[in-house]
Amino acid sequence: MKLSKFGTKFTRKAGITELMDDLGAAMAGGNMLMLGGGNPAHIATVQLRFRQRMETILGTAGSFESMIGNYDASRGNAAFIESLASMLSETFGWDVGPENIALTNGSQNAFFCLFNLFAGEMPDGTKKKILFPLTPEYIGYASAGLTDDFFAAQHPSIEILEESLFKYHVNFDELEVGNDIGAICVSRPTNPTGNVLTDDEIRHLDQLAKENDIPLILDNAYGTPFPNIIFTDAQPVWNPNTIVCMSLSKFGLPNLRTGIVIAREEIISALGDMNGVMNLSPGGTGPRLAHEMVRTGEIIQISREIIQPFYHRKALETLDRLREALENIPCRIHKPEGAIFLWLWFQDLPCSAAELYLRLKARNVLVIPGHHFFPGLDDDSWPHRHECIRITYAQDDTVVLAGIRIIAEEVQKIYNGIP
Numbered sequence: 001m002k003l004s005k006f007g008t009k010f011t012r013k014a015g016i017t018e019l020m021d022d023l024g025a026a027m028a029g030g031n032m033l034m035l036g037g038g039n040p041a042h043i044a045t046v047q048l049r050f051r052q053r054m055e056t057i058l059g060t061a062g063s064f065e066s067m068i069g070n071y072d073a074s075r076g077n078a079a080f081i082e083s084l085a086s087m088l089s090e091t092f093g094w095d096v097g098p099e100n101i102a103l104t105n106g107s108q109n110a111f112f113c114l115f116n117l118f119a120g121e122m123p124d125g126t127k128k129k130i131l132f133p134l135t136p137e138y139i140g141y142a143s144a145g146l147t148d149d150f151f152a153a154q155h156p157s158i159e160i161l162e163e164s165l166f167k168y169h170v171n172f173d174e175l176e177v178g179n180d181i182g183a184i185c186v187s188r189p190t191n192p193t194g195n196v197l198t199d200d201e202i203r204h205l206d207q208l209a210k211e212n213d214i215p216l217i218l219d220n221a222y223g224t225p226f227p228n229i230i231f232t233d234a235q236p237v238w239n240p241n242t243i244v245c246m247s248l249s250k251f252g253l254p255n256l257r258t259g260i261v262i263a264r265e266e267i268i269s270a271l272g273d274m275n276g277v278m279n280l281s282p283g284g285t286g287p288r289l290a291h292e293m294v295r296t297g298e299i300i301q302i303s304r305e306i307i308q309p310f311y312h313r314k315a316l317e318t319l320d321r322l323r324e325a326l327e328n329i330p331c332r333i334h335k336p337e338g339a340i341f342l343w344l345w346f347q348d349l350p351c352s353a354a355e356l357y358l359r360l361k362a363r364n365v366l367v368i369p370g371h372h373f374f375p376g377l378d379d380d381s382w383p384h385r386h387e388c389i390r391i392t393y394a395q396d397d398t399v400v401l402a403g404i405r406i407i408a409e410e411v412q413k414i415y416n417g418i419p
Contacts, residue, residue, distance in 0.1 A: 033403040036366035041394040046252045072284045074276035076103025080287035083295040094238045102271040103282040104259035107247045112144045113274045118182035120147050128182030134170045136373035138191045151376030167335045168195050177212045187219035189338025192373050192390035196337040217243045222339040227251040228303035229311045230338035240264045248286045258286030318393040325408035340394040352386045365406045
């Protein structure tokens with residue numbers, strides 16, 4: 001089979017496809033301790049609310065038939081978009097209307113479109129890149145560019161904290177935004193580490209973006225106002241130079257693939273055009289299930305009163321269990337400030353995190369080795385990127401605890417030189 005450059009690039013094995021393949025195998029086989037995926041927890045109270053909403057749709061003449069039988073416009077379901085714009089305007093004072101919002105088939109689809117809108121080969125023949133001012137960053141970004149050499153990134157500064165914790169910060173002293181940068185992108189909270197960039201860091205990045213006449217893209221898939229999986233103070237941010245990307249996945253609807261992009265009108269128009277070419281229109285089941293929650297503001301209440309406390313409890317409990325299991329191992333854990341992951345740094349690990357991943361997989365524990373989370377960072381010799389793993393605490397508590405026990409056993413063997 002002879003493939004185009006496009007075909008060759010997108011059939012390479014990538015970290016995100018390895019992650020999803022492992023997730024699918026674990027779900028099908030049933031015997032893996034799945035500490036590697038990004039699937040949100042099944043929160044019974046939230047799922048009951050979706051079930052009730054579906055029952056209402058089924059009981060309303062024509063609603064179910066419309067949901068499954070009618071295309072939406074290329075920018076997505078109009079009623080959902082109008083209600084979301086009203087909620088964001090009334091609750092946060094954002095100057096947004098329906099013309100500032102487009103839906104996509106999940107956040108991954110949104111970032112593929114946005115990255116390739118602002119980077120790659122330009123009409124004048126020059127090339128632009130997406131800049132990640134802080135790594136590690138989301139594994140799914142790494143293969144989203146249509147060309148190679150698509151991303152730029154830099155090392156973080158590392159703050160050592162008490163109780164075996166640490167925290168990454170943007171190293172503004174070293175950060176350069178050159179003429180070859182088409183957009184700046186950060187996730188907040190950050191997947192994989194649970195790091196939350198401070199309000200000051202966001203303001204600084206926003207100012208740099210404005211000075212260089214490029215957008216600041218904020219990946220808000222875990223953030224405020226929904227699903228609000230965030231455990232520290234962080235203000236919702238939007239202005240005409242920012243592109244805020246949200247999702248219904250971590251609110252509890254990952255399989256319905258509903259991404260949300262909030263941006264100035266010409267960017268939203270471009271996304272609508274791309275949707276039309278690539279998908280005709282984004283799927284409408286997620287927006288219809290969530291519409292009433294958005295219209296009434298219940299989505300914020302559920303996020304604040306149910307989802308955020310649920311994950312905060314699990315994060316703190318998992319952190320305590322890790323400290324107990326890894327007490328005699330040189331490990332630091334990134335301060336858990338949000339998202340559904342913990343990021344473990346095994347200092348001076350005698351093998352690579354990729355080898356640790358294979359050893360754990362052989363014992364039916366799936367994690368993600370850290371080297372996948374440094375898109376655009378060319379310095380493969382930096383030991384730190386090969387000393388970290390990401391684990392999720394969203395699974396059932398018994399699964400998480402069993403996985404932690406095996407991780408501790410294998411890491412202890414590695415430090416002791418035991419095969």
